[in-house]
Structure formats: C-alpha cells, structure tokens
Amino acid sequence: MTVTQETPTRTVTRESAPLHASLIVKGRDRTGIVASVGALLSSHGANIVSLDQYSDNPQGGAFFQRTVFSLDNPQAVLPAIEHDLRDRLTTDFELEFMVRDMSLPKRVAIFASKSDHCLLDLLWRHRRGQLPVTVAMVISNHPDTAEEVRSFGIPFFHVPSMGADKSAAEAEHLRLLRGNVDFVVLARYMQILSGDFIKQVGVPIINIHHSFLPAFVGAGPYAKAKERGVKLVGATAHYVTEDLDEGPIIEQDVVRVTHAHNAADLQRRGADVERAVLSRAVEWHSQDRVIRHGNHTIVFA
Template identity: 85%
Template sequence: MPSTLAADKAVRPTTVPAPAARGGHRHASLTVRGKDRPGIVAAVGAVLGEHGANIVSLDQYSDNPQGGAFFQRTVFGLDHLGAALPAIEEGLRQRLAGDFELEFTLRDLSVPKRVAVFASKSDHCLLDLLWRHRRGQLPVSVAMVISNHPDTAEEVRSFGIPFFHVPSAGADKSAAEAAQLRLLRGNVDFIVLARYMQILSADFIERVGVPIINIHHSFLPAFIGAGPYAKAKERGVKLVGATAHYVTENLDEGPIIEQDVVRVSHADTAAELQRRGADVERAVLTRAVQWHAEDRVIRHGNHTIVFA
C-alpha cells in the first residue's frame, strides 16, 4: 500500500505547553459517577481537604435524587500535585469506590491528552483544529494527522504535525485499518474524525481502544449520501447545523456531545448553505474536542452529561 509513513517518522507532535504555575501549583480534574446517595460531595471534599487541595470548580448532576445516577466533575489545585496524586487517588478509592461504590477518574490537567486527527479532502475542520491548537486554544497534543488522501499533507506539515497518507479504497478496509492501528497503538488518547469520509469498522473501533469523536451535518437521518446541501436547498430548509458525537458501531448514532444550528433563508444558494454549514461544523467540533480534552464529558449509556 503506498503511503507517506516513512517520511514523517522523524517529525514530533506539537503540544500546547501548560501555563506556568507558581510554586509548582497545578490543577487536576476528578470525575465521579455512580448511584446517587447522601454524602458523596462531602466525601470528595473531605479527601481533597485532607491533602490540602483547593477546589476551584465543582459541577454535579443527578437524574433522580432518590437513588438515580450521579455525576460530578471537580477541578482542584495543589502545590506539587504530581507527588500528591497517588495518595489522593488511594484516599478517593477508599472513600468513593469502597464506601459509595462509585467509579472515578483522576487526571493531572497539565498533561494534555494526545489526539490523532483523521481527515479526507475537505479541510475546514482539520485546519481549524490545527490553527486553534497552535494558538493555544485547545489543550491537546496533536500526535498525527491520518488521511486517505494526500491533498492536505503540506498544509498539515506547515503546523509541524506528522502527516500520514493511508489510502482506503474499495469495500475491504482491513489493510488500511491495520496500518492506522500500527500508527495509533499506544500513541493517542482519543481520535477526531474531522470530516473523514470513510466508515470505521466495528473491529477497528473495538481494537483502537480509545474514544472517537465525529462531526457531521445536522440533516441526518434525512439527506443521506452525496450533495446533502443541494437536497436541503430543494426542500427549503430553514436551519443548517452540525452534530458532534462519539463513534459507535452504529453509524452516526453514538452519544451526542454538542450540536448547533444557524438560520438560513430561501435566498441562500446551495453553496451558501454549505459554507454556513461548514462554519457551524468547525465551531461544534472545536467545543466537543475541548470539552473532551478537559474531562467535561461523561458518557452514560447512549447519551452524555456535559459540564460545559
């Protein structure tokens, strides 16, 4: 399979540096989920307080206070956080997992999540993500861009990002997906499909083992296939928009992270509808990526709780 894999092996991913902190003061995120019951918030606060941590934000949600599902996101600051995290984690395990049977995730926010971006010929979402990343607006490390077309290679490399061309043609995608898995395994924490116009197999989704975020126009399930904006123009739609969601084996049916729309009129051409739709796609995908990178999204069944 022809590719540009070898040419980019020496290129290192770029990372947005964490803001300088006085005295080693850094922040961590703590997400909690499980069955709601009295005392959870107090228990979290007690553990963090025992270690001298300062809670800077706390959001919580319960879908039913009488034994329903409980979700919480806490951000706290602490000097010498890296050294203190193991002890904090053990304290949380004893109190939350032991006493309350809750699941939790604890992460140092100064260590950005590593992301791989998949793209095809359409570049508006891809280049917007790279531009925002370069300006420090996205707290991620862009490990690589993988595309089934070579069209955006030079633009991606101008950002200092490794670009890999992995062709994916025909019904059998196994060779392409095997090449992608070799690049991804152990190198990324999540994947973003920035208008990647290929369907990922259930086998790939399972084997890659990290969350995958997709973006698409909001017309689905209507106007399936090529030329959705032309079809929308013919139907006289009054809104165009975009949906960002996690990828599952059920096409475009994964848990939704973010959506938005803009109003259009009969005077807009199909090209204008597409341009305005692209603007919404960029904004929606950026918010979804940022919220995921900041641990603001908790998956629950086939929907999400988003502490935006």
C-alpha cells in the same frame, strides 16, 4: 499501500491550568458524596477550583460530578489521592471515578479526507493555544493536505483506503495509534470505521457531521436540503459507536438560512457551524467536561 514514514511525537502545549487535576465521579446518588470528596481532597492539601454536579434523581438516581482542584505537585500527590479515592468512592459508595493530571495534555490523532475546513480550524486553534491538547498526528486517505498540515509542525500520514476491504488501512491506523493517542477526531473523514477497528483502537473517537441525517443521506445533502426549502442548517459532534451516526451527542448547533441561499451558500454556512461545533466538542472532551452515560452525555460546559 504507501505510508509517509514519520514517528509520532508528543509535544507539550500551553494549557490554562498547569497545576490542576480533574476528578470525574459517576454512579448511584446517595447522601455524603460531595462532602466526602471535598474532605478527602482537602486532607491532601488540594484546593477545589470548580465543582459541577448533576443527579437525575436525588433518591438513588444517577449521579455525576466533575471537580477541578489545584496542587503544588500533582505528579507526586495524585497517586496517594487516587489510592484514597479508590478506598472511599469504590468501597464506601460503589462509584466509578477517574482522576487526571491536567498539566499533561491529552494526545489526539485527527483523521481527515479532502475537505480541510474542520482539520485546519483545529490545527489553527491548537497553535493559538485554544485547545489544551497535543496533536500527535494527522492521518488522511488523501495526500492533499500534507503540506498544510506539516506547516503546523504536525506529522502527516497518508494511508490510502480504497474499495470495500478496509482491513489493510485500519491495520496501519492501529499501528500508528497504539500507545500514541488518548482520543481520535474524525474531521470530516469520509470513511466508515469498522466495528472491529472501533473496539481495537481502545480510545474515544469523536465525529462531526451535518445535522441533516437521516433526512438527507448520501451524496449532495445540501442540494437536497435546498430542494426541500430548509430554514436551518447545523452540525452534530458525537462519539463514534458501531451504530453509524448514533453515538452519544456532545454538541450541536444551527444557523438560519433563507430561500435566497443557494446550495453552495448552505454548504458554506454549514461548514462554519461544523468548525465551531467540533472545536467545542474537542475542547470539552480534552478538559474532562463530558461524561458518557449509556447513549447520552452529561456535559459540564
């Protein structure tokens, strides 16, 4: 196995709210949660910038809340806030929570194969400051996009993955990823990840695929779609689980097509939707707007 020898680096990108922090809360709904969170944050001098909440049943149903708040010195104050949140939310309300300094962009690794439309779109948006992430590396089972990726100043790793046994490639992936990334994006990475890899990587994985599944599986889905006379093509971004293409959905979109479009037209229009859907999913995940709940998501977009 040949692997490009580069060291993953963490760079700081421009983000929209350098002194903001996010708080995600979920658990059983009950009276007083929002008021308690607001009072606690206020006691530490935090100013709530935005607050979104959802309950599927106010009488003890599932409760979800995303709060963004500003602080003069997040790194100094957040540990005390987290300590008090643990006492208040975990002990008093039996809720789960996560608090994060949004001035530190999440680190992402992008996996790709030969198809480059989603990969290059993400890198372009990142360079333009539209995605509040640090792209730690790009990993591909083909060397085709190496020069284009490096032109963005991003480390590129070619890790071949051939044959039925993917264990060597996945071991190298884990070596590259451990401690270096907060999530992974499969930008049309045309390899199936093993359940063991998904467990060991220890971070969320986001995938993009055309919305023909499971109607048009296997090779040539757009040609099959054309044969059936479809009127819509689309894409789905979802979290990866051990159940292939059945993980919690983050975002979906479609575009209309007609009988006049050939298979190549469908593929081109589908690629446009894939780019848009994946970029939104990555942006929302990086901003802590997506809360997983069982096999579905609550998205405060």
